Amino acid sequence: MAIIEQEPSIAALPSGAARTAAKPLGAFSRPRNPVGLKNWLTTVDHKKIGIMYGTASLFFLLWGGIPALLLRLQLARPNQGLLSGAAYNQIFTMHGTVMIFLVVMPMGAAFANYLLPLQVGARDVAFPRINAFSFWVFLAGGIMLNTSWFLGGGANGGWFNYAPNNGITYNPGVGIDFWNVGLLIAGIGSLTGAVNLITTVLNMRAPGMSWMRMPIFTWMTLVTQFLLLFAIPVLTVAQLLLLFDRRFDGNFFNVDQGSDPLLWQHLFWIFGHPEVYLMILPAFGIVSEVIPVFARKPIFGYPFMVFSGIAIGFMGWGVWAHHMFVSGIGPLSVTAFAVATMFIAVPTGVKVLNWLATLWGGKLILNTAMLFSIGLVTQFTLGGLSGVSHAVASADTQQTDTYYIVAHFHYVLFGGALFGFYSGLYFWFPKAFGYKLNEKIGKWNFWSMVVGFNLTFGPMHILGLQGMPRRMQTYDASQGFNTWNMVATIGSFILGVATLSILYNALVSYRAWRRAGRPDVGPDPWDARSLEWSIQSPTPEHNFDVSPTVTDLDDFWHHKYQEDDNGVLRRIATGKEVAQPGNGEGVHLPAPSYWPLVLALSFPLIGYGLIFSLWLCIPGVVLLITALYGWSLEPADDLDDDHGHGDHHERELVGANG
Amino acid sequence: MAETTATEDLDHEGAAAAEFADQLNDTPSDFVHHEEHYTSLGLSNMKLAMWLFLGSEVLLFGALISTYLLSKTRFITELVAGNPYVIEGISNGENGALVNEMIAEASVEPLFDIPFTSLSSFILLMSSLSMVLAHKSVTEGNYKNLRIWLSTTMLLGATFMAGQVYEFTTFYREGLTYDGSLLGTAFYTLTGFHGAHVTGGLIMLGSLIYLSFKNKMQMDRAETVELVGLYWHFVDIVWVLIFTIVYLIP
Amino acid sequence: MSESSCHASCVPGDHGDSMEIVKSRTKSRALAGAVGLSLLLAACADDEKPLNTFNPEGPAAQSIDNLIGPIFWIAAVIGVLVVGGGIGLAIKNRVHPDDYDPDDLPPQIHGNPKLEWGWTAAPAVLLIFISVFTVFSIWDLEEKNTPGGGVAACGDTGDLDVLVIGQQWWWEYRYDIDCDGFFEDLDGDGVNNTDVWDADDAEWPLEIALDDDDVSVANEMVIPAGQQIDLTITSRDVIHSFWIPRLNGKRDAVPGRLHTWNLEADFPGEYTGWCTEFCGLSHARMRMNVIALTDSEFDEWLANQSTPADIPPEGSEAAAGRETFQQQCASCHIIWEDGLGKDAIYTGARNEGDADRQGRDFEAALAAKAAPNLTHFATRTVMAGAIYSTYVGLDANDNDLNKGQENETYLAQYNDLPEAIDESDDSLGVLRWNRAQLRRWIRNAPDQKDMAPDDLLGMPAFPGLTDEDLDNLIAYIATLD
Structure with a gap:
C-alpha cells in the first residue's frame, strides 16, 4: 500500500506560496539515512520527536525540581538566610515557569506526538517537518529562557508576572525579558504543534475511525490542542504588549499614562486558565486508557468521558477571572465567575466517578501504571475539592495567594497531571523502547512518590488556612508556621528522590533487558485495547504495514476477544497473533530535514537581539530568511530515493516563503 | 481485517x-x-491547517482589539482634549458619566481623518473582490486573468499600506507618538499588527505572481491561490473591525 | 479603663503589649501602671498563629468563616468517599498477576446513562446549593464596601475613613479626619477629589497629595474596636494586597485604581497581616499591624496624631539629632512640625539624574517613593514594614526577621552597644527602645531588609553617619510621641 501522509508543508505559517515541480538545488538535498546524533537532529519521525519531547521535559523536571528543593530548604525553618530575597524570587519564578511551560506542557506534547498518529492509525502527523520545527523551537525557547541564569539573573516576577511589577521601572534587570521572549518563542512551537496535531486527528484517521471510535486519549489531546490553538495567541499578545512596554517605551501597563494594570491579569488568565486544563486533560486521557486495560473492562460511559472533556474545554474559557477575585473586578464579575467556576466541577466530577465505575466490578491488575492512575484519581479529587472551595468567592478572599492555593494546584498538577504522565510512561514504555520497566522499582517509585507528595503538599493546606502567604522568602517564628514547613521540606526531599527514581528504573530495566539478550516484549504486552498495540514493539518506523480499518471502539481488543457460541466473551487470539508483522516494504516515509532545526535556531538569536541590542537581531533574521528559503526549496522527499509504488505521482515542492 | x-x-x-x-x-x-489525498474530512490538510491558523489569529486580534477597547475608556478624553486622565474603574458608571461630561465640554478636535481612512478601507475591501476573481481565474485555467487579478489585489493592498504609512506620519507629526501616551501605544500597536499582516499578504501575493509568470502556478495549484485568498480575506475582515472600533465609534 | 481593655484583649492571639505602647506613649507619662499590666498581657497573649483564618475576630471574617466551614465539611465527606472508594475498589477488586486468566473477563459494562446522568446532576444540585450561599455572601460582604453604605457618613460618630496606600515595601494609612476626602483640591474647583485623580498638573502616582488636615501614619493602623472602618485601598507602585486575616479577607492595592474595603475588630487587640500579592524584592518583609483600641483611647490617639511634632530644646542631644535628620533624612522622610506643610516632602524628592538604561526618566514613578512619615514614630510598635519591633522587652520576636546573611563584623561592631533602658522612657520601665535594631537600620537598612536603593527601591545605607550621629538621631526620634 502506499503512503497515507500528505507531503509536508508549512501552511501554518502565513506568506506561503507554492509552485510546481522544479529540480532541487544540490545544496538543498535532504539528509539521507543519517545515523547517531544527526539522525535525531534531522528526524521528522513523530515517534522520535515524541521521545525527544519526553526527554527534554524529564530533563527540565530535574532542572525545575532542584530550585523547588532549594525553596523548601529555605523555608524549612523560620528566618533562614540560605536564599536572599532576590535569589528566592528568581528561583520560585523559574521553578513555576519551567514546571508549567517546560515540563507539564511538553510532557503532554510527548505523549501526543508519539501516540496520536498511532491511535488514529496514521503513518505520521500531517506535517512532519513542522512537527520537528515545533519541538526544536520549543527547546530553543526553553533553553534561551534558562540562559538568563548566566546572563543577568532569572526572571523574578512570578510565573504570572503581574504588571506593573514586570515593567522596566520596577524590574530593570533582563530576567523578565528572558521570560518574555523565551516563552514567546516556545509559544510558536505550541501553536504550530497544535495546528499540526489537530489536522492529524481531524484528517488522518484510519478508515472507519469515526469520532466515537477514537480513544479517549486522542479525544483529550484533541481538546488540549484546541485549547492551545486559542490560548497561546492571547498569551502572545500579553507578552508582546509587555515587550513593547519594556523595550520600546510603550504605555500599556504604564499607570502614569492612565493604563490599567488589570489588563495584564485579564489577558494572562484568559490564557492561563485554559492552560490549566490543557495541562491536566492529557493526563486524564492517559488514565482513561490505562484503567480499562488493567481493570479488563471497557471505560465506563465512553460518551460521557468524551463530552465531559469537551465541556471542560469549553467551560475553561469562562472562568479566568476566578484568579482575580481580590483584584477589584467588581461584585458582578465576581458572582458570575464564581458560579461558572463552581460548575466546571461537574464535568470533572463525572470523569472521576466514571473512572471509579470502571474500577467497579473489574479484575484489577495493580501494576505500576495502574497504581499511578489510581493515584491520579484520588489525589486529583482532593485538588478538585479544594478548587471548589476557591470558587466560593468570599472565602477565596481568605485563601487566595496563600499556601492553600499552592497545595491546591500541586494536588492538581503534580498529584494529577504528573502522576498521570508517570502512569503513561510505565504503560507505553515497552511500546516505545521494546522492554518493560521494572515493576518492583516501579512500585517503590509509586509509593515513595505518594508519601513524599502528600507529606510535601498536604501540610500546605493547613499552612495556607493558618495564614501563610505564597511567594514568601521567609517567615517568622512567632507566626506559627514552623512545624508544617519542616514536614513539607522533609516530604519534598522524599518526593525529589522518588520522582527521579524512574530514571534509575529505566537504567536498571535496560541493563536487565540487555543481559537477557534483548527479548522481544511483543506487540501487546498488557493485553491492551487501542491501535498502537496492534503493531510491533518498539514501534516500526513506518508505524502500520497497512492502514487499519476500524469497525469499533477498542477495535484491536475486539480482534482478540469475541463472544463464543454461548454468548460468553472469550479470547480468540493473542495480541501477537493479530498484530501487524512490521513489514514496511513499499512504504515511503518523509525524508529527514535540516531546516526545522535551522529555522528554530533563528528565533533565539532574534530573541537575544531584542533583549540586548537590536543589531544582534540581524544575524537572526538572516538565518530565519535562509531557513525559510531552504525549507521551501527543499524537495518534499529526496528525488533519488527509491519509492514505493504509491509514490510516483506528482512531486511537489510545497510551501514557499512561509 | x-x-x-x-x-x-x-x-x-x-x-x-x-x-x-x-x-x-x-x-x-x-x-x-x-489527485487529492484521502483525508477523513475531505478537506486537504493544508486548507484545514489554514483554517486552524486563522482561528488562532482571531484570538490574536481579539486580544489586541480588547486591549484597545479597554484602554480606550482610559484615554477617551485624550482623544478630544489631549488631556491624560485617569478614572477609577472601567465599570464605574459614575466616572463614566463624568468622562462623558468632560467630553461634552471639551472642544472637539478630531485626530482622525475619517474620509481619508474610509477611502483606504474601501480600497482594501476592493482587493478582496479582485482576490476572488484571481481564484476564479486559476480554477478556470485563465492564467492571464490570474496574473491581472493578483496584480490588482497586490496593487490595492499596497495602496492601502501607503495610506497607512501616510496616516502614521501625519499623526506622528501632530504629536501622537508611540511612547508619549496610552492612546499612541494602543493605536500604533493595533494598526501596526494589522499592517504587518497586510505586508505578509503582499509578500504572498508577490510570490504567487512571480510563480505565475514562471508558469508554475497552474490549475493544480489552485488551492494555493485559495489559501492565500483565505488569508487575505481574513486580514480584510479584521480591518473592517478595526476601522469601526478605532475610527468610527467615538 | 485599662483594666477593661485588658479583659477584652485577653482573647487568644492578642498582643496586648503593643496596644499598651500605643496607648501609653500617646498619653505620654500618664500610665505608670502599664508595666505590670503589660507583663500580664504578654502572659495571656501568645496564640501561636496570629494569622489563622479559622480564628476570626471581626464580623466580615466571621461571616466568611461561617460560610466556608460547612463547605469544608461537605468537601471532606466527598473527599473521604471518593478517595476511600478508589482505594477500596483497588483493594477489593485486585487480582494477583499469577492468577491472571485471559478468559476470565469481568462483566463488560459499557456504561449506564441513567446512572451517569444521575451523577452529573447530583453534584450540579449540590453546587447550585453552594452557589446560592456564595452569591448571597458576595453581595452581603460587598454591601459593606460601598462607600457610606450602611455606615454613618463621614463626620458622624462611628465613621472612620482611611486611605490605605501600599508601596514597596510598607503601608501608609491616611485618616480623613476633616471629612473633605483624601486628596487635595488640585484642580482648584473648590471640591476635594475623592474618587478621581485629577492629574491636571502631575503624572499619577507622583501626586497623591496629602490633604493638609489629614493624618498619615505608617506600618501600623490604629482603629477603634467595634466599628466598621471604611478603607480605600490603592498603591503607589506595583500591586500589593491588604490582608488582616482575622478581620477580613484581602483586597488588592492596584496603582491607578481605588478599591473600597472595610475592617472591623470585635474587640480591642492587635491583629497582624501580610502583603499577599507578590510585590517584588522584599515582598516577605511587607507586613502590617492593626491595633484596635476602645473608642475613647482611639480618640485620644487620633488627637495626639493630629498635633505637630515637638521641637526638642536647644542644645540637647535630640536637637542635634533633629539637625542630622534634616540634613540626611528629610529628602524622603517627613516630620511634621508647626508651620510646615504636612506633605512638604512629597514632591521634589529624588528627581535628578535617575534614568533607566533606556533613558526613561524615573522621576515620575519613583519620586513618589516617599518614605514613612515619622511625625509620631515613637507611638508605633513596629517599623521597617512591620518587621521589627520599635520596642524590646515584650514581644518574643524581637529582631525576628533578620536577613540571616548579616555581615559578621558589622554585627560584632553593633551588638555590643548597650541595649540599655532608654533613659527618656520613664513610663514603661522594662520597655526599651529597640536601640540596637534602630542603629542597624539607620546605618545600613539594605543589610536588614532586601531593598535596592541603587534602583531607587527602598532606603539607602548611610555609612557616613558617625556613632554620635546615630545616638543623636535615636534620641530625637524617641521624642516623637
Missing part, C-alpha cells in the same frame, strides 16, 4: 462503518493515487 464484526452494542455505528468500508472498497485500494 474486514472480517471483524461489531460485537458490541454499537450496531448502528457498525453499520455506518461497514457502509463506509464498502465505499472504500468500491474505489481502488490505492486510493491515494488520486
Whole structure:
C-alpha cells in the first residue's frame, strides 16, 4: 500500500506560496539515512520527536525540581538566610515557569506526538517537518529562557508576572525579558504543534475511525490542542504588549499614562486558565486508557468521558477571572465567575466517578501504571475539592495567594497531571523502547512518590488556612508556621528522590533487558485495547504495514476477544497473533530535514537581539530568511530515493516563503 | 481485517462503518493515487491547517482589539482634549458619566481623518473582490486573468499600506507618538499588527505572481491561490473591525 | 479603663503589649501602671498563629468563616468517599498477576446513562446549593464596601475613613479626619477629589497629595474596636494586597485604581497581616499591624496624631539629632512640625539624574517613593514594614526577621552597644527602645531588609553617619510621641 501522509508543508505559517515541480538545488538535498546524533537532529519521525519531547521535559523536571528543593530548604525553618530575597524570587519564578511551560506542557506534547498518529492509525502527523520545527523551537525557547541564569539573573516576577511589577521601572534587570521572549518563542512551537496535531486527528484517521471510535486519549489531546490553538495567541499578545512596554517605551501597563494594570491579569488568565486544563486533560486521557486495560473492562460511559472533556474545554474559557477575585473586578464579575467556576466541577466530577465505575466490578491488575492512575484519581479529587472551595468567592478572599492555593494546584498538577504522565510512561514504555520497566522499582517509585507528595503538599493546606502567604522568602517564628514547613521540606526531599527514581528504573530495566539478550516484549504486552498495540514493539518506523480499518471502539481488543457460541466473551487470539508483522516494504516515509532545526535556531538569536541590542537581531533574521528559503526549496522527499509504488505521482515542492 | 464484526452494542455505528468500508472498497485500494489525498474530512490538510491558523489569529486580534477597547475608556478624553486622565474603574458608571461630561465640554478636535481612512478601507475591501476573481481565474485555467487579478489585489493592498504609512506620519507629526501616551501605544500597536499582516499578504501575493509568470502556478495549484485568498480575506475582515472600533465609534 | 481593655484583649492571639505602647506613649507619662499590666498581657497573649483564618475576630471574617466551614465539611465527606472508594475498589477488586486468566473477563459494562446522568446532576444540585450561599455572601460582604453604605457618613460618630496606600515595601494609612476626602483640591474647583485623580498638573502616582488636615501614619493602623472602618485601598507602585486575616479577607492595592474595603475588630487587640500579592524584592518583609483600641483611647490617639511634632530644646542631644535628620533624612522622610506643610516632602524628592538604561526618566514613578512619615514614630510598635519591633522587652520576636546573611563584623561592631533602658522612657520601665535594631537600620537598612536603593527601591545605607550621629538621631526620634 502506499503512503497515507500528505507531503509536508508549512501552511501554518502565513506568506506561503507554492509552485510546481522544479529540480532541487544540490545544496538543498535532504539528509539521507543519517545515523547517531544527526539522525535525531534531522528526524521528522513523530515517534522520535515524541521521545525527544519526553526527554527534554524529564530533563527540565530535574532542572525545575532542584530550585523547588532549594525553596523548601529555605523555608524549612523560620528566618533562614540560605536564599536572599532576590535569589528566592528568581528561583520560585523559574521553578513555576519551567514546571508549567517546560515540563507539564511538553510532557503532554510527548505523549501526543508519539501516540496520536498511532491511535488514529496514521503513518505520521500531517506535517512532519513542522512537527520537528515545533519541538526544536520549543527547546530553543526553553533553553534561551534558562540562559538568563548566566546572563543577568532569572526572571523574578512570578510565573504570572503581574504588571506593573514586570515593567522596566520596577524590574530593570533582563530576567523578565528572558521570560518574555523565551516563552514567546516556545509559544510558536505550541501553536504550530497544535495546528499540526489537530489536522492529524481531524484528517488522518484510519478508515472507519469515526469520532466515537477514537480513544479517549486522542479525544483529550484533541481538546488540549484546541485549547492551545486559542490560548497561546492571547498569551502572545500579553507578552508582546509587555515587550513593547519594556523595550520600546510603550504605555500599556504604564499607570502614569492612565493604563490599567488589570489588563495584564485579564489577558494572562484568559490564557492561563485554559492552560490549566490543557495541562491536566492529557493526563486524564492517559488514565482513561490505562484503567480499562488493567481493570479488563471497557471505560465506563465512553460518551460521557468524551463530552465531559469537551465541556471542560469549553467551560475553561469562562472562568479566568476566578484568579482575580481580590483584584477589584467588581461584585458582578465576581458572582458570575464564581458560579461558572463552581460548575466546571461537574464535568470533572463525572470523569472521576466514571473512572471509579470502571474500577467497579473489574479484575484489577495493580501494576505500576495502574497504581499511578489510581493515584491520579484520588489525589486529583482532593485538588478538585479544594478548587471548589476557591470558587466560593468570599472565602477565596481568605485563601487566595496563600499556601492553600499552592497545595491546591500541586494536588492538581503534580498529584494529577504528573502522576498521570508517570502512569503513561510505565504503560507505553515497552511500546516505545521494546522492554518493560521494572515493576518492583516501579512500585517503590509509586509509593515513595505518594508519601513524599502528600507529606510535601498536604501540610500546605493547613499552612495556607493558618495564614501563610505564597511567594514568601521567609517567615517568622512567632507566626506559627514552623512545624508544617519542616514536614513539607522533609516530604519534598522524599518526593525529589522518588520522582527521579524512574530514571534509575529505566537504567536498571535496560541493563536487565540487555543481559537477557534483548527479548522481544511483543506487540501487546498488557493485553491492551487501542491501535498502537496492534503493531510491533518498539514501534516500526513506518508505524502500520497497512492502514487499519476500524469497525469499533477498542477495535484491536475486539480482534482478540469475541463472544463464543454461548454468548460468553472469550479470547480468540493473542495480541501477537493479530498484530501487524512490521513489514514496511513499499512504504515511503518523509525524508529527514535540516531546516526545522535551522529555522528554530533563528528565533533565539532574534530573541537575544531584542533583549540586548537590536543589531544582534540581524544575524537572526538572516538565518530565519535562509531557513525559510531552504525549507521551501527543499524537495518534499529526496528525488533519488527509491519509492514505493504509491509514490510516483506528482512531486511537489510545497510551501514557499512561509 | 474486514472480517471483524461489531460485537458490541454499537450496531448502528457498525453499520455506518461497514457502509463506509464498502465505499472504500468500491474505489481502488490505492486510493491515494488520486489527485487529492484521502483525508477523513475531505478537506486537504493544508486548507484545514489554514483554517486552524486563522482561528488562532482571531484570538490574536481579539486580544489586541480588547486591549484597545479597554484602554480606550482610559484615554477617551485624550482623544478630544489631549488631556491624560485617569478614572477609577472601567465599570464605574459614575466616572463614566463624568468622562462623558468632560467630553461634552471639551472642544472637539478630531485626530482622525475619517474620509481619508474610509477611502483606504474601501480600497482594501476592493482587493478582496479582485482576490476572488484571481481564484476564479486559476480554477478556470485563465492564467492571464490570474496574473491581472493578483496584480490588482497586490496593487490595492499596497495602496492601502501607503495610506497607512501616510496616516502614521501625519499623526506622528501632530504629536501622537508611540511612547508619549496610552492612546499612541494602543493605536500604533493595533494598526501596526494589522499592517504587518497586510505586508505578509503582499509578500504572498508577490510570490504567487512571480510563480505565475514562471508558469508554475497552474490549475493544480489552485488551492494555493485559495489559501492565500483565505488569508487575505481574513486580514480584510479584521480591518473592517478595526476601522469601526478605532475610527468610527467615538 | 485599662483594666477593661485588658479583659477584652485577653482573647487568644492578642498582643496586648503593643496596644499598651500605643496607648501609653500617646498619653505620654500618664500610665505608670502599664508595666505590670503589660507583663500580664504578654502572659495571656501568645496564640501561636496570629494569622489563622479559622480564628476570626471581626464580623466580615466571621461571616466568611461561617460560610466556608460547612463547605469544608461537605468537601471532606466527598473527599473521604471518593478517595476511600478508589482505594477500596483497588483493594477489593485486585487480582494477583499469577492468577491472571485471559478468559476470565469481568462483566463488560459499557456504561449506564441513567446512572451517569444521575451523577452529573447530583453534584450540579449540590453546587447550585453552594452557589446560592456564595452569591448571597458576595453581595452581603460587598454591601459593606460601598462607600457610606450602611455606615454613618463621614463626620458622624462611628465613621472612620482611611486611605490605605501600599508601596514597596510598607503601608501608609491616611485618616480623613476633616471629612473633605483624601486628596487635595488640585484642580482648584473648590471640591476635594475623592474618587478621581485629577492629574491636571502631575503624572499619577507622583501626586497623591496629602490633604493638609489629614493624618498619615505608617506600618501600623490604629482603629477603634467595634466599628466598621471604611478603607480605600490603592498603591503607589506595583500591586500589593491588604490582608488582616482575622478581620477580613484581602483586597488588592492596584496603582491607578481605588478599591473600597472595610475592617472591623470585635474587640480591642492587635491583629497582624501580610502583603499577599507578590510585590517584588522584599515582598516577605511587607507586613502590617492593626491595633484596635476602645473608642475613647482611639480618640485620644487620633488627637495626639493630629498635633505637630515637638521641637526638642536647644542644645540637647535630640536637637542635634533633629539637625542630622534634616540634613540626611528629610529628602524622603517627613516630620511634621508647626508651620510646615504636612506633605512638604512629597514632591521634589529624588528627581535628578535617575534614568533607566533606556533613558526613561524615573522621576515620575519613583519620586513618589516617599518614605514613612515619622511625625509620631515613637507611638508605633513596629517599623521597617512591620518587621521589627520599635520596642524590646515584650514581644518574643524581637529582631525576628533578620536577613540571616548579616555581615559578621558589622554585627560584632553593633551588638555590643548597650541595649540599655532608654533613659527618656520613664513610663514603661522594662520597655526599651529597640536601640540596637534602630542603629542597624539607620546605618545600613539594605543589610536588614532586601531593598535596592541603587534602583531607587527602598532606603539607602548611610555609612557616613558617625556613632554620635546615630545616638543623636535615636534620641530625637524617641521624642516623637
